Amino acid sequence: MVGLKPTDVPPSASIKFLSAGTAACIADLCTFPLDTAKVRLQIQGEAKASKIAKNVKYKGVCGTISTIVKMEGPKSLYNGLIAGLHRQMSFASIRIGLYDSVKQFYTPKGSDNASILTRLLAGCTTGALAVTCAQPTDVVKVRFQAHVRLVGGPKRYNGTVDAYRTIAREEGVRGLWKGTLPNITRNSIVNCAEMVTYDIIKEKLLIYHLMTDNFPCHFVAAFGAGFCTTIVASPVDVIKTRYMNSIPGQYKSAVNCTLTMVVQEGPRAFYKGFIPSFLRLGSWNVVMFVSFEQLKRLMVLAQVGWESPF
Structure with a gap:
């Protein structure tokens, strides 16, 4: 590797894998309160909610966060953070870190660019694989x-x-994999929307020389990916949250959960928590992708330094 610059060396699959998990953990640390607010708004209105939860009314992002802090203390905004970090290290590493490798695997030999279908297939594959491994977290x-x-x-x-x-x-070991099907559906959709949108926006910005491959480009692509993902994934995200949080016997299946929501709360229930979902996904995507790109470069730089002769 004599004479090579870090920008000349493509990151290996292992570097992408580790960078993705680490970047996702950084993003979770920054946005976890928004995720907690989103979950509370999504489960609001459940017929079999606890007595305490029934008496608590959440209104908007700021109102929800304020209510949680007032009633439960500031630390409660980070309830589940350790499990969240476990999730990102096992989940994001697979769905984001392996995306390029799987995309290349699906791309026909001799083709320079991956088609939209190939990218969608890669996103579905890594998203489903990640959920299967990380569902308990x-x-x-x-x-x-x-x-x-309280x-x-x-x-x-x-x-x-x-x-x-x-x-x-x-609940048995199966309880740790509760909601796997809706979660696979949700995260396949999320991964496709997130990775493919980011991939395409970044690619077009570079092809048309609107931006260079640096922070502003990563920021714009990540923000666009977050917005598109929230619109597409909100309904299945609400179902996933409701079903995973339900007590045994509350819902017969994810489909039953969906039908119950429609009958009892109407179609608008599928977009409960949309604003915190967007704020969380938008900010999460920006922090994650910017961190991901920078970590990849730093790790490649370290790799070049280690392999260069003295």
Whole structure:
């Protein structure tokens, strides 16, 4: 690698894998309160909600965050953060870190550019694979975020590890994979919308020389990806959250959960928490993709330094 610049060396699959997981954790740390607010707004109106939850009314993003802080304390905004970080390291590493490799695998030999269909197929593949591996972490994260715990009140679980154990003991190992089907659907859609939109916007900005491959380009592409993803994924995201947080027997299936929502709350229920979803996904995408691009460059720089002779 003598004489090579870091920009001349493409990042390996392992660098992308590690960079994606780390960048997603950074994004989660920055946006987790918005995610908690989104979950609370999504489950509001459930017929079998706890007595405490029924008496709490959330209005808007700021109102929801304010209510949570007032009733449960500031730390409650980060309930489930450890499970969230577990989720991102196992989930984002696969769905984002392996996207380019899978896209190349699906691209016909001799073709210079991947088609939209190829990109969508790659997004669905990595999204579904990631959910299959990381589902238990998502279940635990949602349970923590959905639980309304007054200051000094009883805890639902005594920590992240206890949550895994309790769910497995009370609901069986299958309980940790509860909602896998709607989550695979949701994350396949999210991954397609997110990765493909980011991929295409960034590619077009570079092809037409509107921007160079740096921070502004990454910011614009990430923001566009976040907006498109929120519109497409909100309905299935609400279903996923409701179903994963439900008590045993509340819903017979994800389809039953969907029908129950339509009958009891109407179609608008599928877009509950849309504003915090967009604020969270938009900001999450910006932080994640910008961090992802920079981490890839830093790791390639480190790799070039290690492999260069003294």
